[in-house]
Amino acid sequence: MEMLWFWMVSVVVALYAVMDGFDFGAGALHLFVARTDTERREVLGAIGPLWDGNEVWLLAGGGLLFLGFPRVLAAGFSGFYLAMFMVIWTLILRGISIEFRSHVSDRLWRAFWDGGFALSSTLMPVLLGAALGNVVRGVPLDGSGFFNIPLFTHWGVGNPVGILDWYTLLTGLLVLATLTAHGALFLAWKTTGAVHRRCLAAARPLWAVVAVIALLATFATARVNPDVYARLPHAPLAWAGMALFLAGLGTVAAGLWKGRPLLAFLGSGAFIVGILAATAACVWPVMLRSTIDPAFSLSALNANAGSYGMRSGLVWWALAFPVVIAYFAMLFRIHRGKVRAAGDGEGY
Amino acid sequence: MDGLLFWHRFQFGFTATFHYLFPQLTMGLALMIVIFKGLALARGEERYNEAARFWIRIFGLTFGVGVVTGIPLEFQFGTNWARFSRDAGGVIGQTLAMEGMFAFFLESTFLGLLVWGERRLGPKLHAATALALFLGSWLSGFFIVATNAFMQHPVGHRVLADGSLQLVDFWAFLMNPWGLVQYAHTMTGAVVTGSFVVAAVGAFWTLQGVHAAQARLYLKAGVIAGFLGACAAAFPTGDLNGKQVARHQPVALAAMEGRWKSGRYAEVNLIGQPDVARQRLDNPVRLPGVLSFIAYGSFSSDVKGLEDFPKDTWPTELELLYYGFHIMVGLGTLFIGLMGLGALLLRGGRLERARPLLWCIMLAFPFPFIANSAGWMVAELGRQPWTVFGLLRTSAGTSALVHPGQTVFTILGFAGLYLVLGLLYLFLVSREVAHGPKGH
Numbered sequence: 001m002e003m004l005w006f007w008m009v010s011v012v013v014a015l016y017a018v019m020d021g022f023d024f025g026a027g028a029l030h031l032f033v034a035r036t037d038t039e040r041r042e043v044l045g046a047i048g049p050l051w052d053g054n055e056v057w058l059l060a061g062g063g064l065l066f067l068g069f070p071r072v073l074a075a076g077f078s079g080f081y082l083a084m085f086m087v088i089w090t091l092i093l094r095g096i097s098i099e100f101r102s103h104v105s106d107r108l109w110r111a112f113w114d115g116g117f118a119l120s121s122t123l124m125p126v127l128l129g130a131a132l133g134n135v136v137r138g139v140p141l142d143g144s145g146f147f148n149i150p151l152f153t154h155w156g157v158g159n160p161v162g163i164l165d166w167y168t169l170l171t172g173l174l175v176l177a178t179l180t181a182h183g184a185l186f187l188a189w190k191t192t193g194a195v196h197r198r199c200l201a202a203a204r205p206l207w208a209v210v211a212v213i214a215l216l217a218t219f220a221t222a223r224v225n226p227d228v229y230a231r232l233p234h235a236p237l238a239w240a241g242m243a244l245f246l247a248g249l250g251t252v253a254a255g256l257w258k259g260r261p262l263l264a265f266l267g268s269g270a271f272i273v274g275i276l277a278a279t280a281a282c283v284w285p286v287m288l289r290s291t292i293d294p295a296f297s298l299s300a301l302n303a304n305a306g307s308y309g310m311r312s313g314l315v316w317w318a319l320a321f322p323v324v325i326a327y328f329a330m331l332f333r334i335h336r337g338k339v340r341a342a343g344d345g346e347g348y
Numbered sequence: 349m350d351g352l353l354f355w356h357r358f359q360f361g362f363t364a365t366f367h368y369l370f371p372q373l374t375m376g377l378a379l380m381i382v383i384f385k386g387l388a389l390a391r392g393e394e395r396y397n398e399a400a401r402f403w404i405r406i407f408g409l410t411f412g413v414g415v416v417t418g419i420p421l422e423f424q425f426g427t428n429w430a431r432f433s434r435d436a437g438g439v440i441g442q443t444l445a446m447e448g449m450f451a452f453f454l455e456s457t458f459l460g461l462l463v464w465g466e467r468r469l470g471p472k473l474h475a476a477t478a479l480a481l482f483l484g485s486w487l488s489g490f491f492i493v494a495t496n497a498f499m500q501h502p503v504g505h506r507v508l509a510d511g512s513l514q515l516v517d518f519w520a521f522l523m524n525p526w527g528l529v530q531y532a533h534t535m536t537g538a539v540v541t542g543s544f545v546v547a548a549v550g551a552f553w554t555l556q557g558v559h560a561a562q563a564r565l566y567l568k569a570g571v572i573a574g575f576l577g578a579c580a581a582a583f584p585t586g587d588l589n590g591k592q593v594a595r596h597q598p599v600a601l602a603a604m605e606g607r608w609k610s611g612r613y614a615e616v617n618l619i620g621q622p623d624v625a626r627q628r629l630d631n632p633v634r635l636p637g638v639l640s641f642i643a644y645g646s647f648s649s650d651v652k653g654l655e656d657f658p659k660d661t662w663p664t665e666l667e668l669l670y671y672g673f674h675i676m677v678g679l680g681t682l683f684i685g686l687m688g689l690g691a692l693l694l695r696g697g698r699l700e701r702a703r704p705l706l707w708c709i710m711l712a713f714p715f716p717f718i719a720n721s722a723g724w725m726v727a728e729l730g731r732q733p734w735t736v737f738g739l740l741r742t743s744a745g746t747s748a749l750v751h752p753g754q755t756v757f758t759i760l761g762f763a764g765l766y767l768v769l770g771l772l773y774l775f776l777v778s779r780e781v782a783h784g785p786k787g788h
Binding site: 049077084091099104145148342 | 426427434435437457461465514516761769779
């Protein structure tokens with residue numbers, strides 16, 4: 001049951017990364033790939049019907065973590081206090097930038113929200129990546145089950161650690177590059193004309209950068225948390241995850257080569273899911289690693305909410321999940337094909 | 349109260365109060381939109397669709413701000429109330445996670461279709477979309493109130509040796525009787541807010557002499573829904589809530605009325621200022637026996653005062669609790685009177701010519717927001733000094749390692765951000781009202 005819940009949380013986190021990931025990528029890129037108001041409305045039109053639902057995966061994942069592993073949520077959220085509020089404020093800025101932009105047709109008004117959209121969409125992947133880096137590196141959890149670390153200390157990975165150091169910055173950059181490249185493929189799939197061309201042109205160098213940083217991060221992880229690779233021989237799912245992310249990378253290359261952006265986009269989704277799955281399989285059962293003493297680490301086995309609660313949650317979740325997938329299938333079907341910029345009052 | 353506890357409470361209270369200004373309007377407007385779309389289908393008149401279109405635009409704006417201000421609340425359980433989350437998360441995590449899966453996805457899927465999809469969907473599907481949004485937003489409210497109900501009146505759990513709470517009965521927890529009553533009261537409050545805003549725009553345009561047909565429709569719909577909502581907020585839902593507090597949180601009832609001494613024929617104080625240090629009420633205007641009647645159904649019932657409860661279980665902010673309760677009840681009573689008068693004048697179109705009353709209806713729209721906020725203050729301050737009533741103390745629920753240097757920083761951040769957000773929202777809504785029902 002603990003393992004099932006651990007994987008449910010991981011799957012929802014991965015869904016969040018893939019789904020909201022292309023929204024962030026689109027936001028991080030839109031100032032460069034969409035230059036005129038019409039082009040920017042095309043970008044917003046592509047993610048407009050989806051981004052709000054995509055963001056809910058974050059809340060759904062947080063809810064599952066809260067329900068299944070309350071100790072992990074309590075320790076992590078309070079321990080990363082300031083970074084958490086940076087995430088919150090960034091999400092607020094992203095949300096209102098998209099929502100408020102179309103209401104006034106003034107040029108400066110729109111330029112302002114375009115800037116907010118780009119800034120928040122660039123910052124958020126870095127924060128998410130740094131969070132992932134912190135989970136892999138570990139935090140100074142002690143016997144109380146809590147910790148609280150500053151944003152940065154000496155930028156090294158030894159105690160006293162900070163939220164940002166060379167390793168978590170590297171993972172932050174990895175996620176920024178990955179989601180930007182992912183978003184480029186999404187936009188290339190959904191748009192036509194100049195935006196489509198610029199996104200395709202940007203995708204190739206972006207994916208080269210992703211491959212380089214991913215390689216660097218793989219080696220860096222071995223230094224920062226050797227336990228991860230120590231588990232590798234005993235974790236078949238990690239091998240599956242690695243196979244998936246390599247296959248994803250290959251599919252991206254093939255899709256770009258053949259000029260089929262949808263194929264490449266699906267490949268980049270597989271790449272993201274693969275990396276996260278491999279990471280989750282390698283850290284199991286640890287959810288929050290202690291840099292002080294492994295005995296203080298919070299794991300799926302020692303920090304869960306008890307079997308009755310997890311069983312009840314599983315029942316309703318299994319009922320809700322297919323419904324949610326059906327919503328998304330419906331949305332993608334309604335908005336299938338290429339977008340065109342909406343006229344006034346018809347969309348973003 | 350030590351500094352850390354104060355700042356954690358201040359931040360959560362501030363962000364929650366600001367957030368709830370928006371969902372109470374969207375939940376109320378969702379019902380109004382469903383009514384307009386339903387009338388459009390039933391009667392086939394375009395003016396109902398036009399009304400729905402205008403309010404959907406306001407709904408969309410309000411919903412957007414509601415979403416972004418709601419996210420901090422979900423996070424703050426963990427960031428600011430880590431020990432509470434550790435001990436109660438296994439229980440209240442159920443409803444918070446259910447809100448995401450059952451309500452948020454439903455809302456986020458259909459919002460875009462409601463706002464932009466009328467032409468593509470056709471009248472019937474578009475009306476169904478409005479219904480889906482209504483269901484989603486009211487379901488969301490249900491899960492939040494169910495979460496709060498556990499904190500007010502914990503059921504379906506057991507206490508483990510380390511003091512943490514574990515779920516043992518899912519249905520008892522979800523269908524907490526406290527929560528059902530609280531939910532009915534909360535939703536009628538939202539209907540009051542939504543209908544008052546609709547009526548206020550109708551009154552504004554009527555006074556201006558513009559958009560006469562739409563203004564008449566808003567006035568009529570707003571006044572009728574407002575009257576019914578305000579009545580239901582008082583009776584039966586408000587009444588049941590009062591009886592429930594009297595039964596399960598008698599110490600909160602005593603504090604709400606500023607009642608230190610126990611006794612029969614307990615009075616309701618219409619006005620008066622509690623002097624906590626001297627344990628008395630200044631300048632009281634009393635209605636003897638009414639509190640006994642409200643709480644227990646008989647004028648002679650004995651209502652306990654604070655003296656009968658251990659001092660360390662008294663609500664900690666008695667003054668605010670007292671005023672919150674009196675503001676809520678006072679405004680609620682005025683709402684019934686105002687909308688009752690409006691409803692009387694609807695016949696024969698006299699309301700449109702009754703300019704003083706139109707002024708009152710136009711200026712009344714902020715007050716349901718105040719009454720709803722005050723009502724939540726009664727619920728939340730009345731629960732003190734507990735986060736989970738009788739089980740977990742608020743002071744033992746904070747994130748102990750987060751220091752005031754961090755919380756004050758984030759409070760200042762929220763203060764600035766929400767000021768800007770509030771101004772932008774008002775700016776955009778005023779533009780919509782100024783542009784009129786046809787939009788721009």
